[in-house]
Amino acid sequence: MTDDDLISFAHSLPETVESxxxxxxxxxxxxxxxxxxxxxxxxxxxLTPDQQQMVLATIPQHIxxxxxxxxxxxxxxxxxxxxxxDIIYGLxxxxxxxxxxxxxALPGD
Numbered sequence: 001m002t003d004d005d006l007i008s009f010a011h012s013l014p015e016t017v018e019s020x021x022x023x024x025x026x027x028x029x030x031x032x033x034x035x036x037x038x039x040x041x042x043x044x045x046x047l048t049p050d051q052q053q054m055v056l057a058t059i060p061q062h063i064x065x066x067x068x069x070x071x072x073x074x075x076x077x078x079x080x081x082x083x084x085x086d087i088i089y090g091l092x093x094x095x096x097x098x099x100x101x102x103x104x105a106l107p108g109d
């Protein structure tokens with residue numbers, strides 16, 4: 001998946017706003033970050049620690065926990081240029097769900 005495709009998908013999620021966090025492009029819903037683009041190699045998505053462990057156990061190729069405390073909280077690097085689009089879509093949608101108010105729902109949920 002290209003950066004442009006990832007950005008377009010993030011903007012398609014309800015109430016997504018693009019902003020910046022420590023000089024990196026990020027995507028938020030109601031002020032909470034669910035996706036960042038810290039560089040050209042990977043994106044970072046907000047998973048729960050349990051979700052992160054499940055993803056690392058089932059599809060460990062091209063996915064890593066962010067080093068340090070952020071990774072312990074579930075922040076996960078996705079090497080999106082190398083992963084199947086459906087995997088990226090699913091994980092980014094999950095990141096959105098993790099920070100969006102429970103009263104909000106994605107189409108198809």
